[in-house]
Amino acid sequence: MDQARTWDAAKSGAERNEPQRYNPDEIEPRWQARWDAQPDLYAAEPATCGKPKFYCLEMLPYPSGQLHMGHVRNYAIGDALARFMRMRGYNVLHPMGWDAFGLPAENAALKNNTPPREWTLKNIAQMKAQMSRIGYSYDWAGTETTTCLPEYYRWNQWFFLKMVERGLAYRKSSKVNWCPQCATVLANEQVVAGCCWRHEEQIVEQRELEQWFLRITRYADELLDGLNEMPGWPEKVRTMQRNWIGRSEGAEVDFVVAPALGEQAGKVAIKVFTTRIDTIFGATSIQLAPEHVLVKEWAKIDPALSRAVASMIAEQKAARETGDIGNIEKHGVATGRMAINPFTGERLPIWVANYILADYGTGAIMSVPAHDERDFDFASKYGLPEKRVVAGAGEEDAPLPYIGEDAVLVDSGEWTGQSCAAAQEKMALFAQQRGFGKKTTTYRLKDWGVSRQRYWGTPIPMVYCERGHEGVEPGGVVPLPESALPVLLPEQVEITQAGGSPLAWVPEFLHTTCPVCGGPARRETDTMDTFVDSSWYFYRYADAKNPFQPFDPQTANYWFPIDQYIGGVEHAILHLIYSRFWTKVMRDMGMIRNSEPAERLFTQGMVIKDGAKMSKSKGNVVSPDDMIARYGADATRMYALFAAPPDRDLEWQEEGVAGISRFLARVYRLGTKYAETVRKATGRPEAGSETAQRLLRSLHQTIAKITEDFQARWHFNTCIAAIMILVNEITAAEPSLDRGEVSSATLAEMLRTLTLLLAPFAPFLAAELWQQMGGSRQVFAQAWPTADAELAKEHEIEIPVQVNGKLVNVIKLPAQADEAAIKAASLADERVKARLADKTIVKHLVIDKTSGKLVNLVVK
């Protein structure tokens, strides 16, 4: 405990008659108890309420058990917005829930022998208590959603069955990312620089496994094109998603392999993918990925090739695992086989090269050294020829490789003279007509692997029929009927770190009957990726208690799209791309009308300390509980909004929190000092005295400023600065107030409005002052104040006068002074005169903008 607090407590006890000492430890829990007793306090109204709707959403937390400062900031932003919009007359939906499945619960189970469910629910209770202590205005009663409970995850299963029906969920064996520490598969999105997203030091291995996939690639084009029509999303996020989807348009062309002795002619063709079919006359070799099927075949009968290929595969694997795939030295080996260029009839040698990736495009390329840098490097190394087939105007002899596309074809048969762009179209079409190719598009985006070999997740509602039945082979996969849902996750399961799902060791779970033939069946023992849970939770919020369906479509259509989504940029790809995918699937199922989940997205900056992200290993973690204990929830959350604009990183400085706390104490002293006067005040505010006029003017300027900064700019830091300025002015006017120079009605207007302005940022203090000042109902249910432009108007304005663009003096004039008067006054100013001596005036500019006036004298 710091000294200040100890002293404070002692003194406030000794001086019980001095009510103006700010003590958040007393005020905040008192209001918290009141609010907690009404779980529907912040409930949204029905669609029929007639107000415009506003869906304010913050990303749901993983229930680790402890809120961190990033949460506090994220939720302080959302809460200020929700409170503001409520006061502005909107019907606000402000929900909260728990992303409650996931690996940490299993790790905790291993460590302390606590069942994951118990551990998770305990953490939720803890974090909910923290949130309540901070005073966030969530509609707990109406929206709270916990993804690890069957009431929620049964709908994951339901969606999964719908996706199976629609061909959007399928099973295949594939090479997958495997994290040995998680002992499970990772989605591509969960691999960062070759390492696990949860274990930054752990290199991800590649394993071959049977997995469930969701066909997100079916929506690749829509996911990509939609980004162009999302002005409410940050450009950064849209760019990241564009890169991630990685669409590249080009063509596939078949190069027939020249038959070896004893082989039939024209039997085997190599499909290459190229974005530059216009350069095909310049192809001088074909390059295959080491894992290409043909390579495997040829390697069988060619031990030397086999060895070379094996070492390349090992090399690629190692490079991929360390994230160095882009830096490995290019090399390759000739197979001795030839392929025929369908455009020229030329025979090209077929090579295997370590820079060709099996999982992109077709795993085969045509190598055009003259017009591709990588091919050029490779060809130079092995003495393969370069053949120029493209040249820019006046650049016929430009050095190779020549990459430009604003050029025309040369030495390309009948295509010679065509522009690259035209040739790309026409040559692809030609290939298609002749049956040896077509236009095609490839994506970096892969289907979403959702199987996890873990216990603490949603069971996948599929079984394997052991005997088989009509249309299903023995061991074949059968979807469960909807009536079999939910497939409950068994409790009392022993968690092991070994590979494979722990569910496979639970006989009661594993063994079941086939829903079609009634014969014995085994359940799928993998569970779903937790990103499934978070892909649609915000729809459930709109109708969280619905026992019959994931949500009522009509209700969802009222609330969606989300008006404002707020969260960290670290979810720019994973969660935000899956959510968009899920929304489109639900739209196609006819459940909703919107194609995108959120109208606007805001990504707040990180909370840092000593210039680095807070982390246990760096020892720079600031605990929210600690801050609240020292300075109160109001000061803590207000500092999180004041110290930086919300999109920037925020450096946590405890002295700053103390500063906000001092400010709140000043407000409290001011409010309580005049509370009785305010309570008893009657009549209308009036600008009787000069002080009253000045105060009212400041008040209305402040209302205008805060309203504007809040809704148009999201600059909460300047909103709070404006409140501070107002408080400073009222404090400075205290002698006047005490002399009775301002009517009690005017004073009441000042202090009540100040309280309303403070309400979105410091809800506890605002509630307390509002009550002490005799306000009716709760402060957050009040209407947001409106600025009176007339009262806000300045009577006298200050006009800076510049000479040659340099400030010389500031003159004061009545607000209505016209241009002639301003010119005259500026020339009459002594300091200006001094500057003008022996000079000629070239121009005498009077600038008049809404932001203010300015004079500039241009002299020679």
Add this chain to the structure above:
RNA sequence: GCCCGGAUGGUGAAAUCGGCAGACACAGCGGACUUAAAAUCCGCAGGCCCUAACCGGCCGUGGGGGUUCAAGUCCCCCUCCGGGCACCA
């Protein structure tokens, strides 16, 4: 390599449409109150120069150029920092 951000006092930042750079705070310094300290209140505070002090002058928003009566803000070039993608054919 490509793409997206960012750089302003000792610190966090402000300047919304091209118009007084540094609002509002933090830290600091000086003063009042106090036996003392804390708290609170009042004041000072970008840098340099001139001055005993005032008065005053010059410079200043990562660097260089440009447009303009006027540039932190617009244009061109560059540096550094953060983030994303990357032998993606």
